Amino acid sequence: MFLEGFVTGMIFFLTPGGRCEEMEVIAEMGSKAVLPCRCGIKRCDPAAITWTKAGKGTVWRRQTSGLQYWGSNWVEGGTQRVRCPHSAFVHGDYGLQINSVKVEDGGVYSCRVVVGGHITGRQVMLRVIQGKKQNSQLTTFCQYQTKLARKLKMTTTDVFSLVSISPSSPMWGDSMSATCSVTPWPNGASVKWMVNNRPLWSQPRSTSNKPGSVVKERATEKVAGNWTCVFNHKKEARTTAVLSVRGIVQPPKDDTKVYAAVGSPMTLPCVFSPDLNPTSTVFEKTGVGKTLAFSRSLQTSSDASVPIQEVTSEDQGKYRCAGTVQGRRLARTMQLVVAKIIQSKKKGSVGLTCQLSDASEVTKYEWVHATYDLNGTKSDGPILKEQTIYPEHGGEWTCQYYGKEGFLGNVTTQVLTQLISSQSGQKPSNKGVVIGLSVLLVILLLILAQTYKNHQRRKRVFRYPAMETIVHTVSNEREEKEKSRVKA
Structure with missing residues (x-):
């Protein structure tokens, strides 16, 4: 089974004449390929165009009069597999379009454009791969550097997969092979295989003069997933395919x-x-x-x-x-991991702990308090990010736990509102007792201080009895005078 992927075009650089002399195009067997060829002067029409393939002779030819000729190998059942769209001629574009590409179509093609006494030549390497055509695009491009400093030119074809898997859907334990092939295979090309974004080999393997890169493995869950063929020949091309293992x-x-x-x-x-x-x-x-x-x-x-x-x-x-x-x-x-919530009491508070039988893959916890209005509508309160919390409100509490790859599971418990209230109510009553005892102690200290002062005063007075008699006499005389004044 051929799987989806993508391939990018690869470029050879320019020669001093300011024209792109060589380039590569990669196409899939059975698809359509476009080999680019452009005229090197400003006015190109009418022109005589000849496309040839190395070792195979003429592919397509057009004279200045408009007459066209096709090579015998490019006609099947009266239908030509190659053509040059006339609508592009006015723009100096003489690209060769090959339909239903075959493996043997791979090779070097030459384009020769003659306008008056001016001749332009192009060489294009077509490499054919085996794969399934996908709904995407491959852009091959060549930068033209002429005296007029023309802008970048683009030629677009379809994008195809480089990877084939055999058998198409292996059973767990079966031998399987993955092939990354391009025809013709370029000398000095290297291939690196990636499985689920990890290298299959520690170093890229050079596979020169071979039709492709073949990997043989035993089908297990370790090789299931994304297979990426990294094809490197002057430029890098990547394609990713998904391998599913039955079992x-x-x-x-x-x-x-x-x-x-x-x-x-x-x-x-x-x-x-x-x-x-x-x-x-x-x-x-x-x-x-x-x-x-x-x-x-x-x-x-x-x-x-x-x-x-x-x-x-x-x-x-x-x-x-x-x-x-x-x-x-x-x-x-x-492994079945069981989660539960443990309720505990500590210093007058109710504690909730999210406990798992195996928490080795848990990276964080989140607590969510759910409340319901009279209509039964649920709303969540602020999120608490601790394994153990001390809630201030009763009701429904949910512990959600997460791993490196995201959410793992959750567990929910109900906390009685009366329990929270009784625990929280103990705190103000204790404070009241402490405050009351403190006030009482202050009053007792004041009484003791006053008693001590009175006692000290009496001790000083008893040292001088005559003084006490004089004071008493003077006090009595003052009272008698006041009484006499009142009677008068």
Whole structure:
């Protein structure tokens, strides 16, 4: 099967005459190719044009009178495979259009344009590849440097794939080959293969005078994905194709982690390629020898997954699914990671911790508080990015956990509003007790201070009894005088 890709045109540089003497065009077998050729002077029409191929003679020829001739090898069933669009002649464009390109069409073509006494020559290398035509474009270009300093000229053809895969859809464990071919293969060309953006070889391999680069591998999940052929010959051309390996497609590889929340339903995946009908399927928990029951409707299809109605903490661990396809035993292992939320109390606060049975692939946590209005409309509050939080509000709290490649799973819990309120209400009552005791202590200290002052005053007075008598007498006399004044 040929897969999609793209190829870019490759350029040879200019000679001192200011005209592009050579260039390369890459086209796919069965497609249309355009070999560029332009007149080297300002006024080119009428002109005599001759296209030839090295070793094959004339391909197409047109005289100044307008008569055209085709080589015998370029006519099939009365239809010419080559032509030069007359509408482009007025612009000095005498490009040769080849329809239904064949592998043997590859080679060196020469264009000769004669206008009066002026002769312009061009050479174009056509390289033919085997692939599937795609809906994209290949642009080949040649920079013309004439005395008039003409602008960049462009010639456009279709874009094609360089890569072919055999067999077209290999089974897991089969031998497969990938071919990157161009005809004719240029001397000194190098090819580097990339699989999922990683080099297949540590260094590019030089493959001179060979029809293509062939890679043979064993079809496994490691080679499934994007295959890129990097073809380098003076300029680089890349094409990427997708290789799918038939077998167990879900989980995509061994030891895949599957995440689920405690109390929620989930399905342990074991899905074969759609065209496969496995037999003797088995799903078991490794280490304990526990075999899981299949749904009868699933056993007769390519889906051998096992549903779990309600996940518990005991369900965590490693599982293995297997089935026989075309006499070959295929198996895949996976790990079920169970997530739950642990509630705790610390210093009068309620804590929520997002706990996973295996958090080795988790890179961050996010907590979301959901609230509902009277109409049942849900709204999310601010996101908290910690594994453990101490919420100030009750209700629905969801922990979402993420890995390097994005979202992994989530787990939800309900926090009682009364619990949050009671815990938060304890804080102001404790403060009130402390404040009350502090005020009482201050009052007691003031009373003690005043009592101490009175005691000290009495001690000073008792040292002089006569003084106390005099003071008492004077006080009595003053009171008597005031009474007498009132009576008078």
